[in-house]
Amino acid sequence: MIEVKNLVKKYGNFTAVDNISFDAHPGEIVGLLGPNGAGKTTTMRILTGYMPVTSGEVKVAGYDVIEDSMEVRQRVGYMPEQVPLYPDMTVEAFVLYWARLRQTEKPKQRTQDVLEQFGLLDRRKKLVRSLSKGLRQRLGLAQALVHSPSVIILDEPTIGIDPKQVVEVREVVRSLRENHTILFSSHILSEVEQICDRVVIINNGKIVAEGTTDILGEQTHSGLALYVHIDGEKAHIEQLLHDLPAVTDIQLHESGFIIRGHDEELRHAVMQVVADHRLELLEMRPVDRRLEDIFIKLVN
Amino acid sequence: MQATWLVFRREIGQYLGSPLAYVMGAAFLLLTGITFNNDLTLSIGYKPLAPALIPTLLASILILFAPLLTMRLLAEEQREGTLELLLTAPISDSSIVVGKFLSAWAYFTILLALTLVYQVIAVSISFPDISHMLGSYLGIWLYAGAALAIGTLFSSTTENQILAAFLSLVTLIVLYFGDAISQIVSNTQLADILFNLTLRGHFMASFAIGVLRAEDIVYYAGIIVIAIFIAIQIVSSRRWR
Numbered sequence: 001m002i003e004v005k006n007l008v009k010k011y012g013n014f015t016a017v018d019n020i021s022f023d024a025h026p027g028e029i030v031g032l033l034g035p036n037g038a039g040k041t042t043t044m045r046i047l048t049g050y051m052p053v054t055s056g057e058v059k060v061a062g063y064d065v066i067e068d069s070m071e072v073r074q075r076v077g078y079m080p081e082q083v084p085l086y087p088d089m090t091v092e093a094f095v096l097y098w099a100r101l102r103q104t105e106k107p108k109q110r111t112q113d114v115l116e117q118f119g120l121l122d123r124r125k126k127l128v129r130s131l132s133k134g135l136r137q138r139l140g141l142a143q144a145l146v147h148s149p150s151v152i153i154l155d156e157p158t159i160g161i162d163p164k165q166v167v168e169v170r171e172v173v174r175s176l177r178e179n180h181t182i183l184f185s186s187h188i189l190s191e192v193e194q195i196c197d198r199v200v201i202i203n204n205g206k207i208v209a210e211g212t213t214d215i216l217g218e219q220t221h222s223g224l225a226l227y228v229h230i231d232g233e234k235a236h237i238e239q240l241l242h243d244l245p246a247v248t249d250i251q252l253h254e255s256g257f258i259i260r261g262h263d264e265e266l267r268h269a270v271m272q273v274v275a276d277h278r279l280e281l282l283e284m285r286p287v288d289r290r291l292e293d294i295f296i297k298l299v300n
Numbered sequence: 301m302q303a304t305w306l307v308f309r310r311e312i313g314q315y316l317g318s319p320l321a322y323v324m325g326a327a328f329l330l331l332t333g334i335t336f337n338n339d340l341t342l343s344i345g346y347k348p349l350a351p352a353l354i355p356t357l358l359a360s361i362l363i364l365f366a367p368l369l370t371m372r373l374l375a376e377e378q379r380e381g382t383l384e385l386l387l388t389a390p391i392s393d394s395s396i397v398v399g400k401f402l403s404a405w406a407y408f409t410i411l412l413a414l415t416l417v418y419q420v421i422a423v424s425i426s427f428p429d430i431s432h433m434l435g436s437y438l439g440i441w442l443y444a445g446a447a448l449a450i451g452t453l454f455s456s457t458t459e460n461q462i463l464a465a466f467l468s469l470v471t472l473i474v475l476y477f478g479d480a481i482s483q484i485v486s487n488t489q490l491a492d493i494l495f496n497l498t499l500r501g502h503f504m505a506s507f508a509i510g511v512l513r514a515e516d517i518v519y520y521a522g523i524i525v526i527a528i529f530i531a532i533q534i535v536s537s538r539r540w541r
Contacts, residue, residue, distance in 0.1 A: 048388040085380070102389055
C-alpha cells in the first residue's frame with residue numbers, strides 16, 4: 001500500500017510537488033492524472049526511492065521511503081515513462097538480470113513466468129533492440145513484475161504505443177489488480193476511467209480533485225458535449241442552436257459546433273431544430289470529455 | 301557484494317559481446333606486436349630484449365585507451381534511463397560503480413594477459429630478466445586500474461559518452477605529462493615533487509626499470525580509491541537533483 005502525507009518536493013526554488021496527500025490500498029488501482037509537468041513523475045520517483053522528499057511523509061508497503069529505502073525498493077515494481085532497456089541484451093537475460101539484482105527467489109523460474117505472462121517467451125532469445133515499441137512496453141512491465149512486488153508504479157505505460165497495444169497494456173494492468181497496489185499515471189481521462197478505481201488529479205503539483213471515477217464524473221460532467229454539423233449558413237445555425245434552452249454553451253469547432261447542455265434533452269433539442277427548420281444534419285456525436293476541460297472546470 | 305558481482309558480470313558480458321571490444325583488442329595486439337617485433341629485430345645484433353617493453357608502451361597508450369574503454373560505463377546508463385532502474389533496485393550505489401569499474405579493469409587484464417604471448421616468445425629464445433618483466437606487468441596493471449578509475453569517474457559526470465571520454469583524456473594527459481611545467485621553473489626540487497605526482501613518475505622511475513616500491517603501489521591504489529569514491533558520490537547525487 002501507499003501512504004503519502006503532505007508531500008513537498010522542491011527543485012531549488014521551483015516547487016514540483018506542493019503538499020499532496022493520498023493513499024492506495026492493496027487490490028486497488030489508483031490513477032494519477034494530470035497534464036505534463038504536473039508533478040506525476042516526480043511523485044512516482046519519490047515513491048520508488050529514486051529521489052528524496054523535501055518534506056512530508058511517504059510510506060510504501062509499510063516502510064518509509066527514506067528510512068527503509070532498501071525495503072521499499074525490494075517491494076516496488078517500477079516502469080519509468082521512457083521504458084529503460086539494455087538494447088544489447090537478450091530479452092531473457094534482461095529480465096533475469098533484474099530478477100537477480102532484486103534478490104528474487106528462484107530468479108530463473110520467475111523470469112520464465114513473467115515472460116510467459118507477457119507473451120515474450122517465444123522471443124526470449126531475441127535482442128532487446130529488435131523488439132517493437134509495444135513489445136518493449138511489455139518487457140518493461142515484465143521487468144517491473146519479475147520480483148513479485150506488492151506495489152506497482154507505472155509511469156504513463158500507454159504512451160507512444162499503438163491502440164491495440166494500449167488495450168493489451170490496460171488489460172494487463174487490470175489483471176494485476178487482485179494482489180497488488182497499483183499506481184498508474186496518465187494524462188488521458190478515458191483511460192483512467194476505464195482502468196482505475198480511484199483517481200487523483202494533480203495540476204501544478206497540487207491535488208485538484210480526488211475520488212472514485214464515478215464521483216469525479218459527476219463533479220465534472222456538467223452535462224453532455226455534442227459535436228453537431230448541420231448543413232447551412234454558419235451564423236444562422238449558430239443562432240438557432242444558441243436559442244435552444246437546453247444549450248448552455250456553444251463554440252465553433254471544425255466545420256460544425258460543439259454544444260454543451262443538460263443530458264439527453266440536448267439531442268432531442270437538436271433533432272427538433274433540424275426537423276422544424278428542415279435542415280440537414282450531417283453529423284452529431286458526443287465529444288470526449290478532455291482532461292483540459294476538466295481542469296478548466298475544476299480550477300474555476 | 302552480490303549486486304557488485306551481478307553488475308560486473310553484465311558489464312563484462314557487454315565488453316566481450318560487442319564487436320568494438322574485439323576491434324580494440326585487435327588494435328591493441330597489433331600495436332604491441334609491432335613494437336615487440338621491432339625490439340626483437342634489434343636484439344639480434346645490438347642489445348638484449350627489453351623486459352619492460354610492452355608495459356612501458358602501454359603506459360602511454362592507456363592515456364587514449366582507458367577513456368575509450370570506460371566512457372560507456374555510466375554515461376550510457378544515464379542516457380538510456382537504466383540508471384533510474386538501478387537506483388531504484390535494492391542495491392547500493394557503490395555496488396553499481398564498483399562493479400562497472402572492475403569489469404573495465406578485468407577486460408583490460410584479459411588484453412594484458414594476451415600480450416604475455418610475447419614474453420613467452422622472449423623467454424623461449426633469450427634470457428630476459430623475468431622478475432623485471434613480471435614487476436613491470438604488475439606496475440602497468442595497477443597503472444591501468446588508476447587510468448580506468450579516472451575514466452569511470454568522468455563517465456559518471458555526464459550522459460554524453462564523447463564528453464566523458466574527452467574529459468578523462470584531458471585529465472590523463474595532465475596527470476601523465478603534468479610535470480613538464482617544471483621545465484620552465486628550473487627548480488629541481490619542485491620538478492621532483494611534480495614528477496612524483498604524475499602517473500608516469502610512478503611507473504617510468506620504478507616498475508619500468510625493474511624496481512618495486514611500496515609508494516608506487518600506494519599512489520595507484522590511492523588514485524583508484526579516490527576516483528571511485530568521487531564517482532559513487534556523483535551517482536548518489538543524481539538522487540538529490
